[in-house]
Amino acid sequence: MTIGVHVSGAGKIYESLNRAHDLGCQTMQIFARNPQQWNGKPLDIKDIEEFKARRNKLKINPVFIHVSYLINLASPNVRLYKGSIQAYIKDILEASRLKADYIVTHMGSHRETSEEEGITRLINALNKILDETKGLKVGILLENTSGSGSWLGYKFEHQSKIVAGIKDKSRVGLCLDTAHAYLAGYDISTKEGLSSMLDEIDGLMGMGLIKLIHLNDAYGNLASHHDRHYHIGKGSIGLEGMKRIINHPKLKKIPMILETPKDSPLSDKINLELVRRLIKAG
DSSP, X not given: OOEEEEOOOOSSTTHHHHHHHHTTOSEEEEESSOTTOSSOOOOOHHXXXXXXXXXXXXXOOSEEEEOOTTOOTTOSOHHHHHHHHHHHHHHHHHHHHHTOOEEEEEOOBOTTSOHHHHHHHHHHHXXXXXXXXXXXXXEEEEEOOOOOTTBSXXXXXXXXXXXXXXXXXXXXXXXXXXXXXXXXXXXXXXXXXXXXXXXXXHHHTOGGGEEEEEOOEEOSOTTOOOOOEEOTTTSSSHHHHHHHHHTOTTTTTSOEEEXXXXXXXXXXXXXXXXXXXXXXXX
């Protein structure tokens, strides 16, 4: 089983690999730049080469990069929409230089327009992005959301429509966030609820599209739509629910990244150790 965490990219970007390795991770996720900024400083070529060398040495694989929170590929605001597309293309080019495997993205907010209009804009944006980055190997993963506000992706029908509208599907997959799914209304704390959600995904698109699991417990009530992650086993999904997810035969071979709270220097270590115990118990 391939387990990792979202690690800080502070300092030199290659130092993130050491942080992951020190935690015993086989995979990791990072922000390639500040997620609250549009224009990050381009990575130095020496830092890129060092990143690739350390990754090979430390055997961190695969590597996921999460895009900026400012990007909104479903926005009705023309300036924001076009800026988001260009920023996304830059992020893919940067990820390709690092030889990262996938970019993870939330699916955007349709704001005051309809879900269908937002989905159409997102499809058009992704088709342009994929065309502009043709020939690169970096994949795009659509992450499900908790459904707060006007965010798309809180039900898997959205992802299904988007995947269907993409011309080149070879580089597109899904990121399944467990906390988001629960908070959106999928009761994956139970065996029946988890099976039902996986059957839905399988029927709509096929389980093979899931390339990453964001393994997070949820803080809040079922279908509350508030995006709040929590420590493994201490949230609403609970210890048994998380154990069931981690060891599910359809999921256990998919890389899992923890995005649990970092409210102490030991938080990642504690959550990872618990996940490893749950794997053994399963």
